[in-house]
Amino acid sequence: xxxxxxxxxxxxxxxxxxxxxxxxxxxxxxxxxxxxxxxxxxxxxxxxxxxxxxxxxxxxxxxxxxxxxxxxxxxxxxxxxxxxxxxxxxxxxxxxxxxxxxxxxxxxxxxxxxxxxxxxxxxxxxxxxxxxxxxxxxxxxxxxxxxxxxxxxxxxxxxxxxxxxxxxxxxxxxxxxxxxxxxxxxxxxxxxxxxxxxxxxxxxxxxxxxxxxxxxxxxxxxxxxxxxxxxxxxxxxxxxxxxxxxxxxxxxxxxxxxxxxxxxxxxxxxxxxxxxxxxxxxxxxxxxxxxxxxxxxxxxxxxxxxxxxxxxxxxxxxxxxxxxxxxxxxxxxxxxxxxxxxxxxxxxxxxxxxxxxxxxxxxxxxxx
Amino acid sequence: xxxxxxxxxxxxxxxxxxxxxxxxxxxxxxxxxxxxxxxxxxxxxxxxxxxxxxxxxxxxxxxxxxxxxxxxxxxxxxxxxxxxxxxxxxxxxxxxxxxxxxxxxxxxxxxxxxxxxxxxxxxxxxxxxxxxxxxxxxxxxxxxxxxxxxxxxxxxxxxxxxxxxxxxxxxxxxxxxxxxxxxxxxxxxxxxxxxxxxxxxxxxxxxxxxxxxxxxxxxxxxxxxxxxxxxxxxxxxxxxxxxxxxxxxxxxxxxxxxxxxxxxxxxxxxxxxxxxxxxxxxxxxxxxxxxxxxxxxxxxxxxxxxxxxxxxxxxxxxxxxxxxxxxxxxxxxxxxxxxxxxxxxxxxxxxxxxxxxxxxxxxxxxxx
Numbered sequence: 184x185x186x187x188x189x190x191x192x193x194x195x196x197x198x199x200x201x202x203x204x205x206x207x208x209x210x211x212x213x214x215x216x217x218x219x220x221x222x223x224x225x226x227x228x229x230x231x232x233x234x235x236x237x238x239x240x241x242x243x244x245x246x247x248x249x250x251x252x253x254x255x256x257x258x259x260x261x262x263x264x265x266x267x268x269x270x271x272x273x274x275x276x277x278x279x280x281x282x283x284x285x286x287x288x289x290x291x292x293x294x295x296x297x298x299x300x301x302x303x304x305x306x307x308x309x310x311x312x313x314x315x316x317x318x319x320x321x322x323x324x325x326x327x328x329x330x331x332x333x334x335x336x337x338x339x340x341x342x343x344x345x346x347x348x349x350x351x352x353x354x355x356x357x358x359x360x361x362x363x364x365x366x367x368x369x370x371x372x373x374x375x376x377x378x379x380x381x382x383x384x385x386x387x388x389x390x391x392x393x394x395x396x397x398x399x400x401x402x403x404x405x406x407x408x409x410x411x412x413x414x415x416x417x418x419x420x421x422x423x424x425x426x427x428x429x430x431x432x433x434x435x436x437x438x439x440x441x442x443x444x445x446x447x448x449x450x451x452x453x454x455x456x457x458x459x460x461x462x463x464x465x466x467x468x469x470x471x472x473x474x475x476x477x478x479x480x481x482x483x484x485x486x487x488x489x490x491x492x493x494x495x496x497x498x499x500x501x502x503x504x505x506x507x508x509x510x511x512x513x514x515x516x517x518x519x520x521x522x523x524x525x526x527x528x529x530x531x532x533x534x535x536x537x538x539x540x541x542x543x544x545x546x547x548x549x550x551x
Numbered sequence: 552x553x554x555x556x557x558x559x560x561x562x563x564x565x566x567x568x569x570x571x572x573x574x575x576x577x578x579x580x581x582x583x584x585x586x587x588x589x590x591x592x593x594x595x596x597x598x599x600x601x602x603x604x605x606x607x608x609x610x611x612x613x614x615x616x617x618x619x620x621x622x623x624x625x626x627x628x629x630x631x632x633x634x635x636x637x638x639x640x641x642x643x644x645x646x647x648x649x650x651x652x653x654x655x656x657x658x659x660x661x662x663x664x665x666x667x668x669x670x671x672x673x674x675x676x677x678x679x680x681x682x683x684x685x686x687x688x689x690x691x692x693x694x695x696x697x698x699x700x701x702x703x704x705x706x707x708x709x710x711x712x713x714x715x716x717x718x719x720x721x722x723x724x725x726x727x728x729x730x731x732x733x734x735x736x737x738x739x740x741x742x743x744x745x746x747x748x749x750x751x752x753x754x755x756x757x758x759x760x761x762x763x764x765x766x767x768x769x770x771x772x773x774x775x776x777x778x779x780x781x782x783x784x785x786x787x788x789x790x791x792x793x794x795x796x797x798x799x800x801x802x803x804x805x806x807x808x809x810x811x812x813x814x815x816x817x818x819x820x821x822x823x824x825x826x827x828x829x830x831x832x833x834x835x836x837x838x839x840x841x842x843x844x845x846x847x848x849x850x851x852x853x854x855x856x857x858x859x860x861x862x863x864x865x866x867x868x869x870x871x872x873x874x875x876x877x878x879x880x881x882x883x884x885x886x887x888x889x890x891x892x893x894x895x896x897x898x899x900x901x902x903x904x905x906x907x908x909x910x911x912x913x914x915x916x917x918x919x
Contacts, residue, residue, distance in 0.1 A: 256823065256850065263820045286820060290851040452631045452654060455624065482624065483658040 184248025185272040186220050190264055196227045196240035197258045199413055202384040203229040203236040204254040212297045215251035220244045234381050235301040239412040249295035260288050301416045304407040309400040310344055310370055314410055317397050318389040320351050320362045321382045323513040328379040329355040339376040339420040358506050359427055359542040375401055376424055381417035435522040439469055440492040443519050447511045449487055450504045453478045464501035464548045500526045501548040510541035552616025553640040554588050558632055564595045564608035565626045567781055570752040571597040571604040572622040580665045583619040588612045602749050603669040607780040617663035628656050669784045672775040677768040678712055678738055682778055685765050686757040688719050688730045689750045691881040696747040697723040707744040707788040726874050727795055727910040741769055744792055749785035803890040807837055808860040811887050815879045817855055818872045821846045832869035832916045868894045869916040878909035
């Protein structure tokens with residue numbers, strides 16, 4: 184194989200596919216990137232068997248062929264080369280020369296035959312949305328997936344498509360995040376659970392581009408994302424997602440409208456006294472026109488007031504401030520509304536259209 | 552005590568003095584910052600017994616007094632407060648209230664009496680140079696102090712003042728870095744060893760300012776740096792520094808002039824194949840008009856050529872590329888000159904004026 188391409192296009196392509204290279208594995212072929220120049224396009228592929236990414240790069244093929252090269256080494260070499268044309272040439276023993284200006288690198292590659300190809304997904308009834316929308320909807324929900332694997336389903340997100348609505352849900356036992364967007368077309372109903380890892384990696388590749396679309400195709404075992412010159416294939420998580428509709432309700436006793444920035448700054452300050460070992464809660468004392476926020480612990484205390492608009496009863500309620508913060512950080516609106524029932528029932532943060540809903544369980548505390 | 556000052560001035564002051572707060576200590580008073588408002592100035596002090604920093608901040612004293620507060624907590628609180636006036640008020644039991652807008656924090660402080668004051672240094676024959684010069688001279692030598700404590704003297708830098716020359720030397724057994732600058736005045740001869748830690752911390756506080764001076768005073772046990780509203784006092788390292796003049800010489804067999812950026816880029820690429828476990832050296836094969844650089848190891852190899860201007864014999868010599876890189880990175884000139892004798896003798900990088908000299912020992916390698 185002999186290919187010539189610019190440093191820029193090779194480096195961009197590698198940056199995309201390396202997202203699917205596992206950091207630790209016992210199978211050394213998985214640590215490789217496949218450079219496939221057997222057709223008239225140069226295709227880079229990485230595949231850790233759960234997540235596979237393939238991208239096409241611009242370049243010239245002077246001799247067709249295929250080679251698997253250590254991903255980290257290849258990426259680092261290309262990154263450090265001058266900004267010019269790079270030639271990659273292999274011989275029959277998989278020895279690979281990488282040349283750029285006067286720099287010459289030599290690496291021992293692997294046969295492309297050992298490499299596992301990406302699964303084929305049938306593309307019917309594919310869902311279309313912009314790269315921007317997909318990136319946003321992931322950012323606004325991914326923080327509340329569970330990080331440990333004790334419940335596999337909680338490590339993924341529900342993707343639910345019904346008519347022209349795309350709903351994404353994540354939960355970790357303490358909170359639920361729900362985002363809904365409207366699609367341009369209507370589709371038949373689909374519900375699948377996509378691994379959080381896949382969504383984290385894909386959101387790093389997606390651009391903040393409202394003009395460029397992503398096409399999502401779903402089979403029984405896999406989900407396929409196609410955009411620009413790139414395709415991402417991931418296994419789905421088996422099982423049925425939690426029935427969250429039963430947990431949501433529309434009744435409330437207290438409704439509080441508050442400036443998001445003031446609230447967020449105040450929660451941020453409160454976390455100074457909340458270290459992992461001491462579980463002092465963040466206490467909100469909601470009365471007419473103001474909420475008094477306080478934290479008390481052995482090393483000190485903080486207290487402050489924020490103006491609010493309140494409807495309904497006064498309430499004294501405690502939270503883990505990090506759960507509040509993570510939800511507030513992804514809401515783009517300047518004013519947010521909290522809906523509460525009592526100090527033991529979940530608090531909802533949602534807007535009128537309900538295109539986002541964040542449910543957060545309160546924590547118990549002893550009144551001081 | 553009751554003081555009122557802007558967030559900005561308090562936060563800047565704390566940023567300076569916290570450099571002398573130890574990250575780990577068994578004496579909790581050392582983790583504190585002393586706020587001293589007993590005179591008509593607000594003075595912040597931190598002191599880990601090796602290094603002490605004191606800085607004056609603007610503000611209003613409405614009630615004189617002194618308090619020691621946990622440095623990390625105070626710094627984090629101030630950092631997260633709104634950009635407005637901050638009031639710090641203490642009572643007889645050292646309870647301290649920190650107020651800013653509607654935010655109120657309460658902390659338990661310590662009596663100022665437990666706090667160790669900075670040692671007094673006599674200020675005669677003090678050396679004066681610009682903040683910029685001191686910062687530069689530290690940056691250009693600090694990388695070659697020894698990191699482990701087996702030889703205490705190697706963890707510091709020699710400060711040698713003689714007539715109007717200020718010379719700084721550091722060495723770690725593999726290399727020596729020497730920087731000389733000319734002072735405006737002449738001084739009597741002084742030689743002291745300043746701890747690397749002190750120099751690292753002070754260079755973070757110094758500004759890139761050629762107009763503002765630093766005054767350095769030296770006693771038998773301490774060194775004092777004074778600049779703007781800040782003073783830094785450090786213990787010196789006991790003992791006599793290495794006699795480096797015996798190691799330096801002016802003879803050479805090969806003199807090589809090379810473009811610094813090309814050389815540095817090439818060394819940087821070579822490090823891809825040089826991981827901690829395999830000690831493949833960076834080999835330079837100097838012939839007329841070019842140097843061929845190569846690295847060979849089990850996973851691959853690299854080779855490249857750089858144009859040079861050469862005087863004297865051809866030479867084949869190997870180095871630890873990181874030692875070359877660290878020296879090259881701090882040299883501001885576009886072209887550098889290497890002086891070599893043979894493959895076992897040290898290589899010198901220096902300019903004509905010899906205001907910098909970097910000596911690097913070569914490494915052995917088997918010719919392939």
